[in-house]
Amino acid sequence: MARIECPECHYVIETTGIVTVCPECKADMTKAMEEAGRVERRVRGSIAKDDSVTTHEFIVRTKGLKKIYRMGEVEVPALRGVDLDIRRGEYLSIMGPSGSGKSTLFNMVGGLDKPSEGTCFIEEVDMAQLDAFELAWLRCRKIGYIFQSFNLIPVMTALENVTLPMIFAGMSTDEMMERGRMLLELVGLGGRLHHKPFELSGGQQQRVAVARALANSPAIILADEPTGNLDLQTGKEIIDLLKELNAESGVTIISATHDLKMIDASDRIVHIRDGEIERIELRSELDLQIGHLAGAEGG
Ligand SMILES: Nc1ncnc2c1ncn2[C@@H]1O[C@H](COP(=O)(O)OP(=O)(O)OP(=O)(O)O)[C@@H](O)[C@H]1O
Numbered sequence: 285m286a287r288i289e290c291p292e293c294h295y296v297i298e299t300t301g302i303v304t305v306c307p308e309c310k311a312d313m314t315k316a317m318e319e320a321g322r323v324e325r326r327v328r329g330s331i332a333k334d335d336s337v338t339t340h341e342f343i344v345r346t347k348g349l350k351k352i353y354r355m356g357e358v359e360v361p362a363l364r365g366v367d368l369d370i371r372r373g374e375y376l377s378i379m380g381p382s383g384s385g386k387s388t389l390f391n392m393v394g395g396l397d398k399p400s401e402g403t404c405f406i407e408e409v410d411m412a413q414l415d416a417f418e419l420a421w422l423r424c425r426k427i428g429y430i431f432q433s434f435n436l437i438p439v440m441t442a443l444e445n446v447t448l449p450m451i452f453a454g455m456s457t458d459e460m461m462e463r464g465r466m467l468l469e470l471v472g473l474g475g476r477l478h479h480k481p482f483e484l485s486g487g488q489q490q491r492v493a494v495a496r497a498l499a500n501s502p503a504i505i506l507a508d509e510p511t512g513n514l515d516l517q518t519g520k521e522i523i524d525l526l527k528e529l530n531a532e533s534g535v536t537i538i539s540a541t542h543d544l545k546m547i548d549a550s551d552r553i554v555h556i557r558d559g560e561i562e563r564i565e566l567r568s569e570l571d572l573q574i575g576h577l578a579g580a581e582g583g
Pocket residue numbers: 353354355360361362380381382383384385386387388389
């Protein structure tokens with residue numbers, strides 16, 4: 285629960301959500317909202333700090349999430365009712381065959397697309413209730429995105445790519461440069477600050493993307509097949525890096541993957557098929573399986 289005071293009429297709002305406009309005098313509350321997040325951040329002080337002003341157990345909840353794509357006369361049901369609760373600080377892998385709905389689910393959770401039916405809550409805030417400004421704020425501040433194809437801006441250096449989201453968050457230039465350097469060092473690219481994407485290897489480009497995802501200290505990182513374009517070893521290094529960030533800073537990681545070898549970083553694995561959750565496996569069950577596999581390989 286945060287106490288946010290209106291800068292104009294000094295009306296105090298106790299909230300667990302996002303407030304952009306004072307309910308009393310309609311003044312802009314975004315600065316006060318961000319200050320509340322900043323104070324909380326200073327208190328916690330870590331790398332990928334969760335700057336939420338609230339501490340809900342479930343950082344993401346979906347209820348009856350459905351998505352039907354309409355292609356002229358044809359309806360393609362991509363999600364058929366997904367109920368999923370994701371704990372704060374969890375490392376969750378989403379597995380499923382091609383076309384099972386992984387990216388569609390990511391787009392809903394990441395606020396990049398709207399469900400046809402059902403609800404997606406981020407920290408108990410119903411995303412459907414947010415206006416365009418609030419949704420942009422949430423995407424910029426709460427969520428870091430990593431894609432299979434890196435999605436870096438080709439004409440920008442590593443440092444510029446990483447600092448770009450900070451511009452949208454209104455950080456000062458000095459602060460941006462310092463944080464950009466720190467994040468690139470964190471992902472092992474302190475010596476590549478001024479390289480452009482084409483001057484970097486695939487693994488290095490994905491490291492830049494990881495640093496960029498951390499730009500505004502998100503609470504959640506959504507990684508859609510982050511290792512899909514990488515060789516096995518480089519892919520494993522990216523997963524290890526994400527796992528490290530998750531363990532050290534408590535950022536919640538939701539990662540889609542095809543690769544069975546990537547599952548040992550996960551706390552839980554959600555298997556989806558034809559737009560539905562087929563089953564959910566826990567870490568403890570996985571340990572058994574990995575032990576079994578290792579035993580089988582050894583013998
Ligand atoms: N924009 C779209 N318009 C129409 N149909 C779509 C669209 N995006 C996805 N689909 C369909 O929705 C289903 C789920 O697609 P989605 O991209 O979520 O799968 P995925 O699990 O991410 O697959 P992959 O592992 O290949 O990335 C597929 O049948 C796909 O053809």
